[in-house]
Amino acid sequence: MQTSLIPYALIALLAAAPAEAATAYVTNEKGNSVTLVDLEKLVAVKTVEVGQRPRGIVLSKDERLIYVCLGDDDTIAILDAKTLQRVGELPSGVDPEQIRLSPDGKLAFVANENDAMLTAIDLETRRAISEIPVGVEPEGVAVSKDGETVVNTSETTSMAHFIDWRAKKVVANVLVGARPRYAEFAPDGKELWVSSEVGGGVSVIDAEKHEVVAKIGFEVPGLAKEQIQPVGIRFSPDGKFAFVALGPANRVAVIDVASRKPIKYLLVGQRVWQLALTPDGKYLVSTNGVTNDISVIDIAAEKVMKSIPVGSFPWGVAISSQ
Amino acid sequence: MLLAAPAAADPLEVKIGVLRQVHSRETVSLLDIPAADDFVAGAKMALEDNNTTGRFNDQTFSLLDAKVGAKEDPAAKMDAMIAQGVKLFVVDLPPDQLLAAADHARDALIFNAGAEDERVREQDCRANVFHTTPSRAMRADGLAEYLMWKQWRRWFLVVGSHPDDKLLGDAYVRAARKFGAKIVETRTFEDTGGGRRSDSGVVQVQRQMPVFTQKAPDYDVLIAADESNVFAGYLPYRTWDARPVAGSAGLMPTSWDPSHDLWGANQLQNRFFKSFRRAMIERDNQAWTATRIIGEAVAHSKSADVQTLRAYLRGPDFNVADFKGTRLTLRPWNQQLRQPILLTDGRTTVSASPQEGYQHQVSELDTLGLDQPETKCKLP
Numbered sequence: 026m027q028t029s030l031i032p033y034a035l036i037a038l039l040a041a042a043p044a045e046a047a048t049a050y051v052t053n054e055k056g057n058s059v060t061l062v063d064l065e066k067l068v069a070v071k072t073v074e075v076g077q078r079p080r081g082i083v084l085s086k087d088e089r090l091i092y093v094c095l096g097d098d099d100t101i102a103i104l105d106a107k108t109l110q111r112v113g114e115l116p117s118g119v120d121p122e123q124i125r126l127s128p129d130g131k132l133a134f135v136a137n138e139n140d141a142m143l144t145a146i147d148l149e150t151r152r153a154i155s156e157i158p159v160g161v162e163p164e165g166v167a168v169s170k171d172g173e174t175v176v177n178t179s180e181t182t183s184m185a186h187f188i189d190w191r192a193k194k195v196v197a198n199v200l201v202g203a204r205p206r207y208a209e210f211a212p213d214g215k216e217l218w219v220s221s222e223v224g225g226g227v228s229v230i231d232a233e234k235h236e237v238v239a240k241i242g243f244e245v246p247g248l249a250k251e252q253i254q255p256v257g258i259r260f261s262p263d264g265k266f267a268f269v270a271l272g273p274a275n276r277v278a279v280i281d282v283a284s285r286k287p288i289k290y291l292l293v294g295q296r297v298w299q300l301a302l303t304p305d306g307k308y309l310v311s312t313n314g315v316t317n318d319i320s321v322i323d324i325a326a327e328k329v330m331k332s333i334p335v336g337s338f339p340w341g342v343a344i345s346s347q
Numbered sequence: 348m349l350l351a352a353p354a355a356a357d358p359l360e361v362k363i364g365v366l367r368q369v370h371s372r373e374t375v376s377l378l379d380i381p382a383a384d385d386f387v388a389g390a391k392m393a394l395e396d397n398n399t400t401g402r403f404n405d406q407t408f409s410l411l412d413a414k415v416g417a418k419e420d421p422a423a424k425m426d427a428m429i430a431q432g433v434k435l436f437v438v439d440l441p442p443d444q445l446l447a448a449a450d451h452a453r454d455a456l457i458f459n460a461g462a463e464d465e466r467v468r469e470q471d472c473r474a475n476v477f478h479t480t481p482s483r484a485m486r487a488d489g490l491a492e493y494l495m496w497k498q499w500r501r502w503f504l505v506v507g508s509h510p511d512d513k514l515l516g517d518a519y520v521r522a523a524r525k526f527g528a529k530i531v532e533t534r535t536f537e538d539t540g541g542g543r544r545s546d547s548g549v550v551q552v553q554r555q556m557p558v559f560t561q562k563a564p565d566y567d568v569l570i571a572a573d574e575s576n577v578f579a580g581y582l583p584y585r586t587w588d589a590r591p592v593a594g595s596a597g598l599m600p601t602s603w604d605p606s607h608d609l610w611g612a613n614q615l616q617n618r619f620f621k622s623f624r625r626a627m628i629e630r631d632n633q634a635w636t637a638t639r640i641i642g643e644a645v646a647h648s649k650s651a652d653v654q655t656l657r658a659y660l661r662g663p664d665f666n667v668a669d670f671k672g673t674r675l676t677l678r679p680w681n682q683q684l685r686q687p688i689l690l691t692d693g694r695t696t697v698s699a700s701p702q703e704g705y706q707h708q709v710s711e712l713d714t715l716g717l718d719q720p721e722t723k724c725k726l727p
Contacts, residue, residue: 181396
């Protein structure tokens with residue numbers, strides 16, 4: 026009996042183990058905490074309290090610090106990535122939700138929903154260095170790879186504002202579907218993808234011409250179209266596939282970038298918000314707000330391999346290579 | 348400013364006319380006394396939102412506000428606005444005045460953000476009227492779905508003595524039939540007149556309400572239909588039997604409440620409070636939604652032409668973001684805005700209907716109110 030079991034156990038282990046170590050940091054919106062998940066062993070290691078209503082989360086370029094937007098504390102907490110101890114704060118303004126860093130890791134961009142401004146914060150001095158007026162309820166932020174262009178989406182204005190960062194000037198305003206919540210540049214930098222939570226689709230914008238060149242819609246059999254509310258977007262490192270979290274549709278859409286068509290819908294936990302890739306590009310993690318877990322997706326197999334319980338109402342996720 | 352320079356020489360100017368009734372100050376709760384800028388404040392908030400978007404689109408929005416007296420023909424006030432270029436009206440008027448307004452300006456678009464009557468959406472529907480406020484049937488169904496989920500199936504219905512109360516009572520009777528609830532008894536609460544405030548305290552109400560509600564057959568929940576704001580607010584905690592109250596008091600179906608903070612709603616609540624130093628009530632939110640719909644239609648169709656806007660609103664691309672967890676679209680057959688119904692106790696949002704499990708082939712939102720097969724509205 027025993028001898029026959031061992032090979033099976035080995036196979037199962039081999040199939041599940043990622044090639045490289047990685048740690049996911051998950052914000053729990055109602056848990057007021059961050060959960061640290063070991064993506065090698067696929068287990069939650071610990072959960073620590075961080076403050077009120079944590080949502081957006083990002084790692085510093087050197088992966089030594091984590092920045093966590095604390096909406097109800099009106100601040101961004103800086104945590105030590107190892108100890109999860111708070112080591113400082115960033116001046117975020119009221120109710121910060123999302124944060125993005127410049128490619129050189131020196132600046133953080135934060136949208137301030139209440140005063141329709143995009144704020145840039147110098148991470149060394151931890152001071153706000155500039156503010157740019159944008160649309161009503163600014164939300165998503167994306168930065169081009171060269172750091173020259175910053176894009177902000179405004180939820181009520183339903184636009185993506187392209188900002189020439191050197192000139193600190195809005196150079197284009199592109200109308201997209203209702204409540205644009207998240208923006209992401211394709212790896213080659215030629216396109217910006219914007220998800221519209223209420224509009225229910227993704228607008229593909231030519232990053233140079235500032236024009237919508239395609240709109241991607243989603244259809245899941247048996248689901249009403251109102252349930253499809255796209256939020257987080259991520260691209261595979263080779264740029265061939267895009268992944269879109271569909272909110273209360275409880276699925277992550279896999280999109281073939283070349284044809285701009287959804288090719289698969291992966292069933293994850295309920296109310297999927299944000300996504301992150303492991304540094305080796307093998308796994309995708311989704312945060313599932315209502316089921317209090319994250320789903321780990323094997324990208325090559327296009328399969329959900331594990332759900333890992335985290336804190337209450339997980340929202341944001343960042344992954345380090347440590 | 349750091350904004351992009353406008354592309355065109357002449358910005359598109361959009362003028363919106365607000366026509367509103369002055370609601371009664373006779374309310375059971377002090378908290379429900381209407382503010383001086385009741386309703387129009389919501390339109391102003393949305394106007395600000397439209398103009399922020401308009402900065403980027405080279406579109407400007409402005410607003411004219413007029414109060415229409417009870418029984419007054421709105422024509423004169425509309426003509427004054429039309430003379431200034433208004434072709435879009437956001438309206439809070441009772442059904443007869445709403446229809447008078449619609450028929451007076453057939454080339455204009457009227458956004459009904461006040462009248463809950465089924466008839467203006469059904470047999471008396473108009474091609475130039477869009478309805479942003481949910482009808483009585485939508486509200487009653489929204490509450491009914493939740494009560495059925497809660498398995499509170501036996502309803503004790505108490506209806507006020509005014510015509511609007513009776514229409515609301517009918518909506519609950521219809522909802523009971525639709526969802527399989529049982530109305531164990533219907534009782535009428537006569538409005539005998541008199542003011543609401545009293546320096547003599549709560550003595551009379553405290554004795555009156557238990558007596559009024561006694562000797563009812565076994566029931567799970569008392570449903571009050573009191574649009575006239577006469578008695579429902581006195582029912583919770585005062586019923587003869589220890590039973591919850593719903594409808595016009597207790598658990599209330601609504602499209603907005605000052606306490607609603609889900610799905611990003613606190614952003615709107617904060618912006619409103621900052622601008623107007625008071626909480627956003629349902630009427631403000633209705634005006635906000637209607638004015639935002641105009642803003643969305645103008646931004647996306649890049650036009651202020653009435654027929655272009657109407658076609659856009661009726662087309663497949665239209666949807667608007669509110670703060671109820673889903674996109675809002677229009678029912679093409681009667682131009683009613685599809686929307687969830689919030690259930691509030693005035694302190695928190697208890698639930699939002701449609702409830703899980705109520706399926707529909709088109710949209711689960713169409714489980715609320717009269718559906719296409721039942722409609723009496725025929726639009727060109």
